[in-house]
Amino acid sequence: MMTVLKRIMQRAPLLVLILLIWLVLTVLALIGRGRAYRDYSTQHGRIPALSIVMRGIHDHIYPWSEAPGRTAADAGGKEPEGGAEDGAGTADAPGTDTQDTADAQKAADNTKTEDGGSGNPSESPESQARPAAPVSLTIPDSSCSKVVEAKDYGVADKTYLSPDDTVYNTDKEGLFAPDGTYYSLQEVDDSYFADALMIGDSRTVGLYEYGDMANVTSFLARESSTIYDLFDDDEKMEYTPRGKKSSERTLKDLLKKAKFSKIYISVGVNELGVPDTKDYYNEFREVIKKINKLQPDAVIYIQGIMHVSQKMSSSDPVYNNKAIVQRNKAISTLANGRNIFYIDMNADLCDENGDLRQELTGDGIHLKASACELWHKFLRKNAVVIPAAAGAAPGETPEGQTPAGETPAGQTPAEEAPAEQKPAEQTPAQEAPAEEAPAGQKTERESHA
Amino acid sequence: MINFAGLEFIFRFLPIFMIIYWFIPSGYRDAFLFLGSIIFYASGARLFVILLLVLVFLNYLFGEMVWVMPGRRRKVQQRQMLIAIVAVDVLVLVVFKVLALKIRASLLPLGLSFYIFKMISYQADLYTGKMHKRPSFTQAAAYFTMFPQIAQGPIMRFSQGWLEKPTNIRRQTVYMERSVSLQKIEDGLTFFAMGLGMKVLIADRLGILWNEIVKIGFESISTPLAWLGAVGYSLELYFDFWGYSLMAGGIGLMLGFRFIQNFIHPYAACGISDFYRRWHATLGSWFRDYVYIPLGGSRRGSAAVIRNLMLVWLLTGFWHGGTFNFIIWGVVLGLLIVWEKFVVRGLLEAVPLIGHFHVIILIPLTWVIFAITDLKELGIYFSRLFPFFSTGVAVNPGDFAKYIGIYWPFLAAGILLCVPVFYNLLIWKRRNPVVIAFLLLVFWVSVYFASISAGNPFMYFSF
Numbered sequence: 001m002m003t004v005l006k007r008i009m010q011r012a013p014l015l016v017l018i019l020l021i022w023l024v025l026t027v028l029a030l031i032g033r034g035r036a037y038r039d040y041s042t043q044h045g046r047i048p049a050l051s052i053v054m055r056g057i058h059d060h061i062y063p064w065s066e067a068p069g070r071t072a073a074d075a076g077g078k079e080p081e082g083g084a085e086d087g088a089g090t091a092d093a094p095g096t097d098t099q100d101t102a103d104a105q106k107a108a109d110n111t112k113t114e115d116g117g118s119g120n121p122s123e124s125p126e127s128q129a130r131p132a133a134p135v136s137l138t139i140p141d142s143s144c145s146k147v148v149e150a151k152d153y154g155v156a157d158k159t160y161l162s163p164d165d166t167v168y169n170t171d172k173e174g175l176f177a178p179d180g181t182y183y184s185l186q187e188v189d190d191s192y193f194a195d196a197l198m199i200g201d202s203r204t205v206g207l208y209e210y211g212d213m214a215n216v217t218s219f220l221a222r223e224s225s226t227i228y229d230l231f232d233d234d235e236k237m238e239y240t241p242r243g244k245k246s247s248e249r250t251l252k253d254l255l256k257k258a259k260f261s262k263i264y265i266s267v268g269v270n271e272l273g274v275p276d277t278k279d280y281y282n283e284f285r286e287v288i289k290k291i292n293k294l295q296p297d298a299v300i301y302i303q304g305i306m307h308v309s310q311k312m313s314s315s316d317p318v319y320n321n322k323a324i325v326q327r328n329k330a331i332s333t334l335a336n337g338r339n340i341f342y343i344d345m346n347a348d349l350c351d352e353n354g355d356l357r358q359e360l361t362g363d364g365i366h367l368k369a370s371a372c373e374l375w376h377k378f379l380r381k382n383a384v385v386i387p388a389a390a391g392a393a394p395g396e397t398p399e400g401q402t403p404a405g406e407t408p409a410g411q412t413p414a415e416e417a418p419a420e421q422k423p424a425e426q427t428p429a430q431e432a433p434a435e436e437a438p439a440g441q442k443t444e445r446e447s448h449a
Numbered sequence: 450m451i452n453f454a455g456l457e458f459i460f461r462f463l464p465i466f467m468i469i470y471w472f473i474p475s476g477y478r479d480a481f482l483f484l485g486s487i488i489f490y491a492s493g494a495r496l497f498v499i500l501l502l503v504l505v506f507l508n509y510l511f512g513e514m515v516w517v518m519p520g521r522r523r524k525v526q527q528r529q530m531l532i533a534i535v536a537v538d539v540l541v542l543v544v545f546k547v548l549a550l551k552i553r554a555s556l557l558p559l560g561l562s563f564y565i566f567k568m569i570s571y572q573a574d575l576y577t578g579k580m581h582k583r584p585s586f587t588q589a590a591a592y593f594t595m596f597p598q599i600a601q602g603p604i605m606r607f608s609q610g611w612l613e614k615p616t617n618i619r620r621q622t623v624y625m626e627r628s629v630s631l632q633k634i635e636d637g638l639t640f641f642a643m644g645l646g647m648k649v650l651i652a653d654r655l656g657i658l659w660n661e662i663v664k665i666g667f668e669s670i671s672t673p674l675a676w677l678g679a680v681g682y683s684l685e686l687y688f689d690f691w692g693y694s695l696m697a698g699g700i701g702l703m704l705g706f707r708f709i710q711n712f713i714h715p716y717a718a719c720g721i722s723d724f725y726r727r728w729h730a731t732l733g734s735w736f737r738d739y740v741y742i743p744l745g746g747s748r749r750g751s752a753a754v755i756r757n758l759m760l761v762w763l764l765t766g767f768w769h770g771g772t773f774n775f776i777i778w779g780v781v782l783g784l785l786i787v788w789e790k791f792v793v794r795g796l797l798e799a800v801p802l803i804g805h806f807h808v809i810i811l812i813p814l815t816w817v818i819f820a821i822t823d824l825k826e827l828g829i830y831f832s833r834l835f836p837f838f839s840t841g842v843a844v845n846p847g848d849f850a851k852y853i854g855i856y857w858p859f860l861a862a863g864i865l866l867c868v869p870v871f872y873n874l875l876i877w878k879r880r881n882p883v884v885i886a887f888l889l890l891v892f893w894v895s896v897y898f899a900s901i902s903a904g905n906p907f908m909y910f911s912f
Contacts, residue, residue, distance in 0.1 A: 008631065011631045011632060011635060012631045012632070012634060012635035012638075013635070013880075013882075013885050014635055014638050014639060014642065014885050014888060014889065015631075015634060015635050015638050017885070017889050018638070018889065018892060021889075021893060022460070046457055046461070047456040047457055047460070047461075047900075048456055048460035048461070050460070050896075050900075051456050051896075051899075051900040052900075054896065054897045054900035054901060055900055055901055057897065058897075058900075058901045206664075206665075209845055210665070210669065210843050210845060212843075362663040362664050362665065362666045362667075363660060363663050363664045365664075366664045368664070368665065368666030368668075368669065369665045369666050369668075369669030369842070369843045369844075369845070370666055370668055370669050370842040370843045371666070372843070373843070
């Protein structure tokens with residue numbers, strides 16, 4: 001027996017070694033199958049078991065590892081709600097169950113420091129002050145973009161979609177509920193973005209590289225980042241403070257140490273391959289809660305997912321506009337018109353079928369370099385200016401009172417206000433001083449009048 | 450399963466097929482190869498497998514009537530049969546090419562042109578008396594459909610696989626049977642691992658570079674990046690195709706066939722025409738034997754040679770794709786070859802360096818024509834390569850540094866493998882423990898990449 005094996009080894013060493021390693025990897029896969037690798041699928045044996053060991057190496061999971069938390073990459077099937085918390089939420093980010101107490105705590109903090117102001121991002125004070133929470137409040141059209149529709153070419157894979165009649169945000173109070181305080185989208189100039197942060201995936205990387213914004217605002221972006229991993233501890237992204245060199249940071253770390261007045265989130269295209277819309281919505285909601293907790297004064301912009309080209313949308317079961325529109329509709333319900341806004345640039349970029357115009361894209365997914373300026377322009381045209389000190393009582397800031405198209409002179413106090421208030425409203429989450437806050441708001445501000 | 454670099458093929462189809470192939474009696478191997486190939490083809494081409502089967506039967510039946518015994522005179526009837534079946538084959542090819550072009554690309558059956566070319570060469574070889582024996586049905590069917598070659602070639606000749614060595618034993622003509630051995634499997638696996646590495650570790654990585662350039666938009670790339678893109682795309686194409694051909698050749702070897710060489714170090718060529726003797730060599734020799742020479746080849750004076758060359762290259766252009774850029778590509782190559790053959794021939798012989806310069810500079814430029822199907826976009830790309838009249842839009846001058854920083858290892862590995870000595874050394878020393886260890890690493894790293902990209906059905910792209 002041994003001599004036969006020896007002879008085979010001598011004649012075909014490469015074959016023997018490949019078979020041997022195949023065997024070892026298969027054993028490892030079987031060992032880890034029930035635990036570490038439980039989220040991986042072998043597509044009913046169509047691909048070899050060893051491939052899950054390989055995918056594990058990629059995700060830093062080994063046969064002897066504990067069962068993993070969820071990442072976008074291993075979302076092979078749906079998990080019960082709240083599963084996301086295992087991986088993303090660590091000690092300081094409470095899970096869904098404990099959210100209420102945390103909110104109450106924060107609400108208390110906010111009431112103390114902000115005299116119950118209307119423009120503040122707290123969720124509970126309003127509802128406490130007005131026990132009969134209005135049921136029929138709708139956000140005026142001027143506060144958020146409309147979700148841009150697109151033609152359905154009938155190719156979308158249902159695995160990734162939720163039923164069309166799914167109802168998303170039904171909050172009557174709290175962070176995501178409108179309370180009668182609304183601000184309108186209006187045009188601003190580039191100085192508006194000085195204390196903003198653009199969070200996103202490769203599309204945002206394109207905006208940074210080609211959108212003429214590198215000296216205008218700060219970016220935290222990385223290719224293939226998703227809503228699922230924004231708050232992962234090991235998901236370092238490229239942070240480029242306005243006009244400065246970049247470094248690697250996690251979102252959580254950055255939001256703890258630096259302060260931003262406006263936070264833009266633009267993700268969603270990579271997640272199209274993770275089921276399903278409802279799950280995406282839930283994760284988005286959690287992310288906004290976390291951002292709001294760390295930066296309660298920041299205005300949060302949810303950017304609608306940019307559509308893909310007709311060629312892509314009419315052929316790809318995953319990356320198509322049917323799915324994008326459904327997801328945009330879901331996340332747009334998170335806007336409250338007060339400190340969370342939904343903006344959607346598809347109206348500026350798409351044709352009558354809602355497909356991304358072919359001349360604006362090379363690969364059907366991304367804006368070409370020469371088209372990134374359109375995004376920049378869109379952002380300038382769709383910003384909210386929170387009036388002075390955000391101190392006006394709720395009823396005194398009705399929709400439209402901030403006239404659209406007002407010049408930066410009008411926005412000056414609004415921008416200064418958060419900066420001046422800073423020391424007073426430090427929340428426990430912001431113990432570290434705002435050393436990295438984009439500086440020079442006043443000096444950089446130039447009137448274009 | 451249809452993709453040699455996919456896990457399903459490497460760890461499912463191929464091992465199962467090889468084990469059965471190894472144990473069944475040699476007389477049944479052709480039939481089993483035919484059966485396995487049909488399953489393989491159906492997994493990738495679905496209903497087009499019916500077209501394939503119809504063509505297989507048709508070509509076998511006509512072939513029975515076309516066959517001319519070596520040394521015998523050809524009859525009118527045989528000639529008519531040959532014309533009829535070649536016309537049918539060509540018609541099928543043209544119809545599907547046009548359908549794919551006019552309606553939907555998915556209407557082109559997988560590997561159609563490769564098996565049609567094999568069928569035409571089969572008929573022509575039967576007619577010209579190159580075959581000593583009338584092939585049996587299983588031989589012909591296995592030849593037309595054999596899975597290592599059906600999707601992307603190489604275009605093997607029937608005589609390379611069967612009826613290869615007639616020997617006289619006791620006044621009887623005996624044909625050596627194909628045999629399998631551990632030695633052949635090991636050698637086949639060596640070629641397979643090398644091809645897999647080229648495809649997955651070099652070509653697929655460089656493919657991302659080209660995607661990045663498309664994503665940015667040609668009007669916004671800097672001139673250095675435009676050249677980097679041309680080189681990167683050329684290398685991607687080369688290693689994709691060479692890697693595939695090595696895998697196909699390696700599998701053929703495992704099955705007991707001889708190794709079919711499809712790429713013979715084209716970038717070491719000393720001129721454009723030499724390049725195309727070495728690049729996709731089985732296609733080049735097919736065009737030579739079944740188009741160029743029947744047209745008269747180079748025996749009828751310069752004018753006829755130029756006409757034949759241009760015709761062959763026009764056809765080659767059409768064959769690669771129906772859009773106009775492929776016609777330009779073919780015509781440009783035809784003109785370059787005519788230029789080399791008739792205008793600068795003396796100079797090239799005196800200074801071989803000029804020929805190498807042609808290959809290294811002009812060939813990547815012709816690949817740019819090959820890559821970009823939209824003529825306007827093609828014009829823009831060339832205006833970035835040679836920025837005499839344009840300055841580009843929103844160009845980021847740092848783009849070259851960014852991408853060379855990411856892709857230099859793949860570019861370097863690719864350029865190194867263009868030098869024949871490195872590859873030849875690997876083949877020559879393939880029994881050396883260091884080379885075995887290296888190939889083992891290449892194999893498993895390739896499997897790693899295949900696992901993380903293909904293994905997850907939910908994320909096959911990331912943006």
